[in-house]
Amino acid sequence: MLKELKILFATSNQNKIKEARAILQPLGYSVQQLLIEGAPPDFVEPQTEDIKIISSSKVEQSLEMISGTEFSDFSILVEDSGLFINNLGGFPGVYSSYVQKTIGNDGIIRILEGNNNRQAEYRAYTILYQNGKYFDSLGICSGKISTEIRGSSGFGFDPIFIPDLGDGRTFGEMSQSEKDSKSHRGKSLRILSDELRGPSE
Numbered sequence: 001m002l003k004e005l006k007i008l009f010a011t012s013n014q015n016k017i018k019e020a021r022a023i024l025q026p027l028g029y030s031v032q033q034l035l036i037e038g039a040p041p042d043f044v045e046p047q048t049e050d051i052k053i054i055s056s057s058k059v060e061q062s063l064e065m066i067s068g069t070e071f072s073d074f075s076i077l078v079e080d081s082g083l084f085i086n087n088l089g090g091f092p093g094v095y096s097s098y099v100q101k102t103i104g105n106d107g108i109i110r111i112l113e114g115n116n117n118r119q120a121e122y123r124a125y126t127i128l129y130q131n132g133k134y135f136d137s138l139g140i141c142s143g144k145i146s147t148e149i150r151g152s153s154g155f156g157f158d159p160i161f162i163p164d165l166g167d168g169r170t171f172g173e174m175s176q177s178e179k180d181s182k183s184h185r186g187k188s189l190r191i192l193s194d195e196l197r198g199p200s201e
Contacts, residue, residue: 005028005029005030006029006030006032006074006075007020007024007029007030007031007032007074007075007076007077007128007130008032008033008034008062008066008071008074008075008076008077009031009032009033009034009077009078009079010034010040010041010043010058010059010062010076010077010078011033011034011040011078011079012040013155014033015154015155016079016185017031017032017033018176019176019180019183019185019186019189020077020079020189022176022177022180023180023186023189023190023193024189024192024193024196027193027196027197029075029196031077034062034065034066034071034076036065036066041061041062041065043057043058043061044057044061045057045058048094049090049093049094050094051080051081051082051093051094051123051124051125052125052136052138054080054094054125055078055079055080055125055126055127055136056127058078058080058127059076059078059127059129059134062076062078062129063076063129075128075129075130075131076128076129076130077126077127077128077129078126078127079124079125079126079127079185079188080094080124080125081096081122081123081124081125081184081185082094082095082096082122082123083096083120083121083122083156083157083161084120084121084122084123085108085112085118085119085120085145086117086119086120086121087112087115087117087118087119088111088112092108096156096157097156100156100157105149105157105159105160106149108145108157108160109145109146109147109148109149109160112145118144118145118146118147119142119143119144120142120143120144120145120161121140121141121142121143121184122140122141122143122157122161122183122184122185123138123139123140123184124138124139124140124183124184124185124187124188125137125138125139125188126138126139126185126188126189126191126192128192128196130196135192135195135196136192137188137189137191137192137195138188138191139183139184139185139186139187139188139189139190139191140184140187141163141164141165141182141183141184141187142163142164143161143162143163143164143166144161144162144164145160145161145162146159146160146161146162146170148160149172150169150170150172150173151169151170151171151172151173151174152172153171153172153173153174153175153176153179154171154172154174154176154179158170158171158172158179159171159172159173160172163182163183165182166182171183
């Protein structure tokens with residue numbers, strides 16, 4: 001029974017693991033990082049701008065990696081997300097992680113300098129493979145890019161993203177629980193948890 005309740009999250013991002021634990025642990029799931037020979041899996045990402053295709057590929061690669069190992073009966077969780085800025089044609093999108101590492105928040109602010117259209121959205125596509133079944137969900141959080149970096153909480157573009165359903169603060173200025181209640185990943189994981197619960201009695 002314990003194996004059925006254990007989820008291996010295929011990510012190198014500890015912040016994502018924390019968010020997943022906060023939402024899935026109340027259902028009785030133990031969320032742990034998937035490590036292959038002590039390291040996070042190294043995925044070959046398909047050349048596409050569709051986060052669903054990327055997530056699907058990561059699930060299949062993860063299942064292949066754990067096949068025949070002590071983890072072969074565990075559930076696998078993958079998630080791919082990105083920041084899609086309207087006025088930049090959806091950039092950085094699926095390349096958000098790379099863009100964050102190269103030009104960072106300052107770079108995005110510089111690109112949008114003097115631009116009044118700062119609308120953007122975070123998207124997260126999550127897939128859970130469990131006992132031969134696939135559960136998937138898409139979470140979207142609409143908002144806008146701030147004109148300055150604000151806050152030190154969260155990670156990635158959080159200090160420059162202001163969610164529409166908020167009080168004007170960036171994700172970087174919110175507590176973890178506040179962010180989870182509004183974020184794309186929080187929405188995606190809550191949809192997933194509802195699927196795992198099944199129809200209510």
